[in-house]
Amino acid sequence: MTVDALRGILKKYWGYDDFRPLQAEAMRAVVEGRDSVVVLPTGGGKSLCFQAPALQLPGLGVVVSPLISLMKDQVDALADCGVPAACVNSTLSHEERRRVADEVRSGRLKLLYLSPERLMTERTMAFLQSSPLSFFAIDEAHCISEWGHDFRPEYRMLKTLKQVFPETAIHAYTATATPRVRGDIARELGLADPDMLVGSFDRPNLIYRVQRRSDLLRQIREVVDRHPNDSGLIYCIRRKDVEEVAGALAAGGYDALPYHAGMSDHDRKRHQEAFINDRAKIIVATVAFGMGIDKSNVRYVIHAAAPKSLEAYQQETGRAGRDGLDAECWLFHTDNDFNIWRRLQSELPPQAFEVAMTVLRGMQDFTSALSCRHQAISRYFGQNLGRADCGACDVCLSEVDLVADALVISQKILSCVVRLKEGFGGEYTAQVLAGSREQRILDNGHDKLSTWGLLSHEDKKSIRDWIEQLVGQGYLANQPFRRGEKSYTTLAVTPEGRRVLKGEVTPRLAKPAKTRKEAKVATASWEGVDRGLFEALRVWRKAKSEERGIPPFVVFGDATLRELARYRPSGIESLQSIHGIGQKKSADYGADVVAVIESYCRENSIEMNIAAPPGEGTEQRERNMAAAIPKSSVSRSLAFEMFAQGKSLEEVREATGRAESTVGDYLAAFIEQEGICDPGTWVEEEVFERIRQAAEQTGVERLKPIFEALEGTIDYGRIRVAIACMKNAAPEAAQPG
Numbered sequence: 227m228t229v230d231a232l233r234g235i236l237k238k239y240w241g242y243d244d245f246r247p248l249q250a251e252a253m254r255a256v257v258e259g260r261d262s263v264v265v266l267p268t269g270g271g272k273s274l275c276f277q278a279p280a281l282q283l284p285g286l287g288v289v290v291s292p293l294i295s296l297m298k299d300q301v302d303a304l305a306d307c308g309v310p311a312a313c314v315n316s317t318l319s320h321e322e323r324r325r326v327a328d329e330v331r332s333g334r335l336k337l338l339y340l341s342p343e344r345l346m347t348e349r350t351m352a353f354l355q356s357s358p359l360s361f362f363a364i365d366e367a368h369c370i371s372e373w374g375h376d377f378r379p380e381y382r383m384l385k386t387l388k389q390v391f392p393e394t395a396i397h398a399y400t401a402t403a404t405p406r407v408r409g410d411i412a413r414e415l416g417l418a419d420p421d422m423l424v425g426s427f428d429r430p431n432l433i434y435r436v437q438r439r440s441d442l443l444r445q446i447r448e449v450v451d452r453h454p455n456d457s458g459l460i461y462c463i464r465r466k467d468v469e470e471v472a473g474a475l476a477a478g479g480y481d482a483l484p485y486h487a488g489m490s491d492h493d494r495k496r497h498q499e500a501f502i503n504d505r506a507k508i509i510v511a512t513v514a515f516g517m518g519i520d521k522s523n524v525r526y527v528i529h530a531a532a533p534k535s536l537e538a539y540q541q542e543t544g545r546a547g548r549d550g551l552d553a554e555c556w557l558f559h560t561d562n563d564f565n566i567w568r569r570l571q572s573e574l575p576p577q578a579f580e581v582a583m584t585v586l587r588g589m590q591d592f593t594s595a596l597s598c599r600h601q602a603i604s605r606y607f608g609q610n611l612g613r614a615d616c617g618a619c620d621v622c623l624s625e626v627d628l629v630a631d632a633l634v635i636s637q638k639i640l641s642c643v644v645r646l647k648e649g650f651g652g653e654y655t656a657q658v659l660a661g662s663r664e665q666r667i668l669d670n671g672h673d674k675l676s677t678w679g680l681l682s683h684e685d686k687k688s689i690r691d692w693i694e695q696l697v698g699q700g701y702l703a704n705q706p707f708r709r710g711e712k713s714y715t716t717l718a719v720t721p722e723g724r725r726v727l728k729g730e731v732t733p734r735l736a737k738p739a740k741t742r743k744e745a746k747v748a749t750a751s752w753e754g755v756d757r758g759l760f761e762a763l764r765v766w767r768k769a770k771s772e773e774r775g776i777p778p779f780v781v782f783g784d785a786t787l788r789e790l791a792r793y794r795p796s797g798i799e800s801l802q803s804i805h806g807i808g809q810k811k812s813a814d815y816g817a818d819v820v821a822v823i824e825s826y827c828r829e830n831s832i833e834m835n836i837a838a839p840p841g842e843g844t845e846q847r848e849r850n851m852a853a854a855i856p857k858s859s860v861s862r863s864l865a866f867e868m869f870a871q872g873k874s875l876e877e878v879r880e881a882t883g884r885a886e887s888t889v890g891d892y893l894a895a896f897i898e899q900e901g902i903c904d905p906g907t908w909v910e911e912e913v914f915e916r917i918r919q920a921a922e923q924t925g926v927e928r929l930k931p932i933f934e935a936l937e938g939t940i941d942y943g944r945i946r947v948a949i950a951c952m953k954n955a956a957p958e959a960a961q962p963g
C-alpha cells in the first residue's frame with residue numbers, strides 16, 4: 227500500500243517509473259517513522275528517499291545539509307518538480323525568512339533545508355518545537371564521524387537533536403561505506419535501533435579504465451574528443467597541475483576552466499556555476515571540487531593522476547553518470563603519483579600517516595591488479611559483485627593486452643627476488659633482471675646471480691610494471707625497511723607468490739600500453755536516439771535554463787532528452803510516458819518540447835512517435851552525429867593530423883580555413899601534446915638558434931620581449947613554436963605529475 231502510493235508520487239512529481247535499489251525500503255522507514263541509516267553510493271538516489279515520503283506525510287521534513295550551494299540547487303530542483311520546499315540560510319533577507327516561517331505554520335511547506343549551525347540555534351529549535359514535524363533527514367551524515375573523510379565539528383551539535391525531539395524520527399544518509407563510520411553515525415545521533423540500509427557500491431553504468439600515463443594531454447584529448455558536447459571533470463593532484471592542464475586545454479581550443487583551493491572564492495564560484503549551467507564543458511580540478519555538485523549529466527571523469535585512496539577515487543568517479551546513463555572513468559597514473567602523495571602527507575601525525583599510507587597502497591594495488599575494476603572496488607568496500615565479467619571495465623572488455631607467457635615471466639621475477647634475499651626494492655630488482663652493469667650491482671656482485679639478465683630481451687620499463695602488477699595481485703609485497711635516517715621498501719615473496727613459483731597459479735601481466743588503442747565506447751544508451759534532435763533539445767534546454775535561472779540538468783536530465791530524441795512524441799499527452807517527465811514538467815515545458823521535436827523532424831524528414839527503438843537508420847544517425855560536432859573541434863583534429871604528417875602552417879591554414887593565429891594556437895598545442903623538442907618542420911634551424919639565444923636573455927614566459935630582442939625580424943608564429951619546443955625540452959616543465 228505505502229509502496230504503491232510512493233510509486234505514484236515518484237511518477238507524478240519526478241516522472242520516474244520505479245525505485246532504485248533500497249529506495250523503497252528507505253522510504254518506508256521514513257513513512258513509518260523508524261530511524262534509519264541509509265548508505266548508498268553517490269548517485270544512488272539518496273535525496274528521493276526522504277523527498278518522496280515528505281509529500282505523503284502531514285508535517286514538515288527538516289533536512290540538514292552542510293553546503294549552502296547544495297541546498298539552493300536541491301530546493302530549485304524540487305520547485306521545478308512541484309514540490310514545496312525552501313531553505314533558510316544567511317543569504318535570505320528578513321522578509322524572505324518570514325515568508326518561509328509563514329509557509330511552515332500554514333503546513334504548506336513539505337521540506338525545509340538548514341545547515342547544522344542554523345538548526346541548532348535556540349530560535350530555530352524553539353520554532354520547530356511549535357511546528358508539526360515529519361522527520362529529520364541528515365544529509366552527508368558521515369561528517370559527524372572523525373573516521374569519515376570529511377569530519378565537520380558543527381555536525382557534532384546534532385547530538386542533542388534526539389533529546390529535544392524524542393518523538394521525531396531521524397534519518398541519516400551517506401555515501402561513505404565503512405562499518406566504522408556507519409556505527410559512529412548511529413551512535414552520535416542517538417538513533418533508536420535504526421534500519422541499516424547499505425546499498426551496493428558498484429556503479430554498473432560507469433566504465434572504468436586504468437592506464438599508465440605516457441602522454442597525458444593526448445590521453446586526455448582522446449577521451450574529451452569523444453564527448454565534444456558533454457560535461458566532464460578532470461582531477462589532478464596539485465594546483466600547479468590543474469593550472470597546466472586547464473591552460474593547455476584552453477590553449478588548444480577546449481572549453482576548460484580550472485578549480486582549486488588557491489583561487490579566490492569569487493573565481494571558484496564563477497567556474498563552478500559555469501560548469502553546472504553547461505557554459506563550461508570541462509572543469510580541471512583538485513579534490514577541492516565536487517562536494518555538493520549534483521549535476522547529473524557528467525559524462526566522463528578523468529584522473530590525470532592517481533588519487534590518494536580508493537575512497538577518493540570512488541567519490542570522484544561517482545560524480546559521473548548520476549543520471550544512470552553510461553559514463554567513462556579514466557585513470558592515468560605513474561609511480562611518481564604515489565611518491566607525490568607520500569610527500570604531501572608526510573607532515574601528518576604518525577598514526578594518521580600510517581592510515582594514509584595503507585589506503586594509498588590500496589590505490590596503488592588497484593592500478594596494477596589487472597583484475598575486473600568493478601570487482602576490485604566492490605571488494606575494497608567489503609562487498610562482492612557476484613559476477614565474473616562486469617562488461618564495463620578495460621579488463622573485462624579485453625582492452626588490456628595480456629602477455630601470453632605470464633607464468634614464466636612471473637617465475638623469473640619472483641626467483642630474482644628470492645635470490646636477492648628479499649633485501650632490495652622494485653627498481654633494483656628490475657635492473658638486475660634487465661642485466662644492468664650499473665656500479666652498485668657490480669659492487670654487490672649481483673651480476674653473478676643466475677637471475678641476472680634473465681629478462682634482458684624485455685624493456686626495462688615493462689619489467690618494472692610487471693613487478694608492480696605482481697604486487698597489486700598480492701604475489702609480491704612491499705616491506706618497509708629502515709637504514710639510518712632513510713626508509714626504503716624491499717620486495718618479498720608472499721605465500722601466494724610461492725604458489726606461482728611452484729606453477730600452481732598464473733598471474734596476469736599486461737603488455738606495455740599502446741598509446742593509441744581505440745577504446746570501445748558503450749553505445750546502448752544511444753540506441754535509436756537521433757543525435758541531431760538531441761542537440762536541438764539541448765540547445766532549447768540551455769535557453770530555458772537561462773530564462774528560468776536554474777541549471778540545465780534541473781530542467782531535464784540527459785536521460786530524458788535521449789528518450790525524447792528516441793521516441794519523438796508529437797503530443798503533450800504522450801510526454802508523461804517519457805522518463806523524467808512528471809505532471810508539472812509536462813505542463814511547464816511540454817508545449818515547447820513538442821514544438822522543438824516537430825520542427826526538427828519536419829526539417830529533417832524524420833519519423834515521429836516511434837514505438838520501439840529502430841534497428842535501422844544508422845546512416846541517418848551517423849550523419850547527425852557528425853553534424854553535432856562543432857566546427858572548431860573538427861578543424862582542430864584535422865590540423866593535428868596534418869601537423870603529424872609534417873604539413874606546414876600555410877597548408878594547414880588553407881585546409882582548415884581558420885585564421886593564422888588560430889592555426890598557430892593549434893600548432894603550439896600539438897607540439898605541447900606530442901612533447902616535440904625539435905621544431906624542424908616549422909622553424910628553420912638557424913632561426914630556432916636565434917630565438918633560443920634571445921630567449922636566454924629574456925626568459926620564455928612572454929613572447930613580446932623575444933620578438934623585440936630580435937628586432938621584429940622573426941614573426942610571432944615561429945617564436946611561439948620555438949618556445950613550445952624549448953619548454954618540452956626542459957624536463958621540469960614537461961613533467962606534469
Ligand code: ADP
Binds near residue numbers: 245246522549550
Ligand atoms: P545521491 O544523493 O545519492 O548522490 P541523488 O539523490 O542526487 O543521488 O540522485 C541522483 C540522480 O538520480 C538524480 O538526478 C535523481 O533525480 C535520480 N534518481 C533518483 N531516484 C531515481 C529513480 N528511482 N529513478 C530514476 N532516477 C532517479
Ligand code: ZN
Binds near residue numbers: 597598600615620622
Ligand atoms: Zn570488469
